Amino acid sequence: MGQILLQVDDLHTQFFTSRGVVRAVDGVSLHIDAGETLGIVGESGCGKTITALSILRLVPDPGRITAGKIMFRGRDVTKFDDDEIRDFRGNDVAMIFQDPMTSLNPVTKVGFQIEEAMTAHNRFSASLARTRVVELLKRVRVPAAESRVKDYPHQFSGGMRQRAMIAMGLANEPSLLIADEPTTALDVTVQAQIIQLMKQLNRELGTAMMLITHNMALVASLCQRVVVMYAGRIVEEGPVEQIFKSPQHPYTWSLLRSVPRVDEARKDRLVSIHGLPPDLTNPPPGCKFHPRCPFVIDRCKIDEPGLSEVAANQVARCWVLMRNVKDEDVAAAKASALSLDAAKKLKAEAPPEVGTVAGG
């Protein structure tokens, strides 16, 4: 592979709340090579966004990076002073946020907001920045870009705003673009377009991407490598095809079983693993997944497994590993996975008449 661009080393980010310390990111290590696309997946609340925000040092109060290193091109981001971090943000690493509807300033013209991303840094002169805004909007396929630069965000549709956010992210030709669920808030056809666009940008510009999502299908179509997170930790990591073909961690296996199709992506928060992720102020002892794991053994409840190599380039954090699970246990798990909670949830979301039929 190429050379390492970003290396996160044993990152801990915690929120100091009145309820206690929330261990949102609990010892995450990962790396991204130049030009690579890395997927980060996991259920809601597992620490994906906070990991990304930590990389940009934008963790909101009362959160803090409490330990770990974030090496970017050999320099530790956690040690940057105010000017260095300012120069790093949006210039070396840009981020597209989860919700395009609220991520643009409502009272400032879209074109100016993109231009500003450039004038904040010295890569382009002020006049070049102005002309580049139109180019960028064209590149992300905003129609009538020349006149659209003068529009305000409320004059843009959701998909259009996300394009504008991507244009903003690309403005300084960063070497890494972090996209936090870039498509969740959009409707299906627009999602497909945005994914297409990101694929193309990665190919054409060689921008490395870190794609955060719940959506395994999205990972399959965009990423080379994937990191699976659970309760603030990485539980499995490896090349996408390999993970899809042979997941070794039961959590990854469950996630993959519940892969929604891209055209159902709006429902992708519905993950059919029963139970809830643990409270991050007070995680269970042993393996964090053990209360929900269908293949749990006694050791899991006491000892937490480390990340160990399970195949070439693939690591997983599990005492058992899927390849050692008996076929009948897998079959039983399959039968019960979409159990009670998930079924109830499905029913609640279904139209009433369907519900009555199914309930009978």
Add this chain to the structure above:
Amino acid sequence: MTNLAIYIIRRLLWMIPVLFFVIVITFGLMHLAPGGPWDREGRQLSPQVVNNLNVKYGLDKPLPQQFLTYIWGVVHFDFGDSLKSPGQHVSDRILQSWPYTFTLGAVAFILLVPIGIGLGVIAALRQNSLLDYTALGLATAAASTPNFVVGIFLIIVFALGMNKLTDGNFYFPTGGMPQPFNPFQVELIMPVITLAALPTAYIARLTRSSTLDTLRQDFVRTAWAKGLKSRLVVMRHVLKNSLIPVVTALGPTFAFLITGSFITETLFSIPGIGRAFVTSIAGRDYTMILGTTILFAVLIALVNLVVDVLYVFIDPRVRLTD
């Protein structure tokens, strides 16, 4: 821009029915209230005199007729004579007293805007710092102290106290406001503080909470993520949004200030309209009550119009409709 002109004209025309209803309600309430303009303390006027006065001012006519006569006068910008100051037009009395009130209120407003907003913004940007607690404490104290307490406190300390301490060489005057239109009189210092303390506190608190709200918005995070300098994040992204509700609140605040405060004007012997209004209500000076109410209604309507028009310029999402 023609859109804007049409909008303004339409809003101005709307003021006519609004004023009409203001007059109807005031007229009704005024006559419902017990007592009349000729009541005295102690020895009463003889029925004969009262009758003559009623005839002179048309108060002997049935109420509907009185009402129509009044409206007819208003249409011709004739607001009648003051019942309590014989021979003086209501409009003259208003023109005599309002300049004092306006000057006092305008000076208070001009000081209030930067101080209130400044304190609010600084407190928000330094949330939970000593500065924030001080500003918030001051604001809370000011907001919960009635203005007569503020006024009397100022008089005791800066007029009486300093007079004594400096042997009468240096103290703030408490009495009056010699020139109606001069904003630079020492006599204004204490009444301005008395009048402005509460609304300044209100604006400071509003600015603080609105700025804190905005600081948490996603688009502010976007601005940081671009690598903008903090000054630009605050100016372009935070304040441009957080001050929108403040501007909205400044309209009524301005209207409140320029319509006068009975307490401030009385404490500092300012012959303003706040005092004149309360006096005319107490004395059932019907024409003065109506005239002053109309002035206040017009002022409030105009201020609201200005705020609504300003809105178009500060918030692109707002459209001129209605």
